[in-house]
Amino acid sequence: SQTIHQWPATLVQPVGSPLSLECTVEGTSNPNLYWYRQAAGRGLQLLFYSVGIGQISSEVPQNLSASRPQDRQFILSSKKLLLSDSGFYLCAWSVLPTGELFFGEGSRLTVL
Amino acid sequence: GQQVMQIPQYQHVQEGEDFTTYCNSSTTLSNIQWYKQRPGGHPVFLIQLVKSGEVKKQKRLTFQFGEAKKNSSLHITATQTTDVGTYFCAGLGGRRALTFGSGTRLQVQP
Numbered sequence: 001s002q003t004i005h006q007w008p009a010t011l012v013q014p015v016g017s018p019l020s021l022e023c024t025v026e027g028t029s030n031p032n033l034y035w036y037r038q039a040a041g042r043g044l045q046l047l048f049y050s051v052g053i054g055q056i057s058s059e060v061p062q063n064l065s066a067s068r069p070q071d072r073q074f075i076l077s078s079k080k081l082l083l084s085d086s087g088f089y090l091c092a093w094s095v096l097p098t099g100e101l102f103f104g105e106g107s108r109l110t111v112l
Numbered sequence: 113g114q115q116v117m118q119i120p121q122y123q124h125v126q127e128g129e130d131f132t133t134y135c136n137s138s139t140t141l142s143n144i145q146w147y148k149q150r151p152g153g154h155p156v157f158l159i160q161l162v163k164s165g166e167v168k169k170q171k172r173l174t175f176q177f178g179e180a181k182k183n184s185s186l187h188i189t190a191t192q193t194t195d196v197g198t199y200f201c202a203g204l205g206g207r208r209a210l211t212f213g214s215g216t217r218l219q220v221q222p
Contacts, residue, residue, distance in 0.1 A: 034209060043118075043200065043214040044155070051208065059209070090154055097208040098143060100157040 002027035006091045006104030013111055019064075019078040021107050023091030026072065031093040033074040034101065035066055038088040050074060051097070086111045114139045114205040118213035126221050131188040133216035135201035142204050144177055144184045149215070150197045158186075191220045 006023045013019060025031050032051055036044040046059045048066035056066050063082060067075045074091055088108050092101040115138040125131050135144065143162045147155035159168055161177035161184065168175045174187045184201055198217045202210040 032208075036212070041217075044202075044212040046209050046211065049209040057208070098204055100145060100160060101147075101155070101202075101210060103154040103156070106154050 002093075002102065004091065004093055004102055004104045006107055008107060009105060010108045011110070013081050013109065015083055015111055016080045019076070019081050019085070019109070021076040021089055021091075021109075023074045023076075023104055024072055025093045028072070028093070028095070030071060031095065032097055033068060034092040034094070035074065035076050036090045036092065038090060038106075040087070044090065047076070081111045083111050085109065114203070114211050116201060116203050116211050116213040118201060118216055120216055121214065122217045122219070124219040124221065125191050127193060128190050131191050131195070131218055133186050133199050133201075133218075135184045135186075135203075135213050137182045137203050137205065137211075139205040140181050142181075144181075144204075145202045145210065146175060146184075146186055147200045147202060147212075148197050149200065153197075155200060188218075191218070193220050193222055196220050 003026045034049045035047040037047055038044050048056055048058055050056050050068045053068050064078050088106050090106045091104040094101050117136045119134050145160045146158040148158055149155045159175050164181050165179045166177040172189045176185045198215045200215045201213040204210055
């Protein structure tokens with residue numbers, strides 16, 4: 001069966017520090033991968049999606065970046081965090097772009 | 113760009129009352145999906161609708177996709193405390209990734 005792992009679950013970072021969130025999927029090949037962000041009490045904002053290794057589409061201009069170094073690994077990074085980067089970050093995968101999304105447990109980031 | 117709106121933002125009901133959330137897209141959708149997010153959790157897929165005018169039921173939940181494929185609704189009959197959470201619609205328009213609505217937070221008073 002397929003599983004998705006996302007870490008760390010919680011982190012508190014100072015403004016200007018770097019960020020790295022990791023997500024891995026097991027039990028499937030060539031998944032579509034996604035990073036969403038959810039501000040407190042708000043909806044899900046699509047940040048990045050990837051249909052294959054090295055293929056990243058960015059949806060929102062920001063100081064975040066994403067990489068897909070391996071087929072089932074998706075990384076969200078920032079060189080310098082802003083206060084506005086605080087939120088709940090969710091990694092997800094799907095078999096097809098049209099199919100259901102399977103979400104990880106999420107990473108709650110607080111930037112102080 | 114594509115926008116998906118949901119109303120209401122929040123609804124508080126007494127247990128046993130019905131609940132409906134509505135979803136409207138600025139563009140025609142190829143499909144629409146619904147997700148439920150429990151407090152502190154991650155979204156979990158409920159259902160996908162593809163056909164114009166489609167209606168699907170899951171026990172006390174009824175999902176509809178509009179004839180023009182630009183709107184959808186989720187209706188819960190006789191709510192229970194286990195229905196508490198935020199319900200999101202998500203649509204696939206011209207992009208290759210889902211656009212989520214803002215969500216409707218449901219609180220059920222026992």
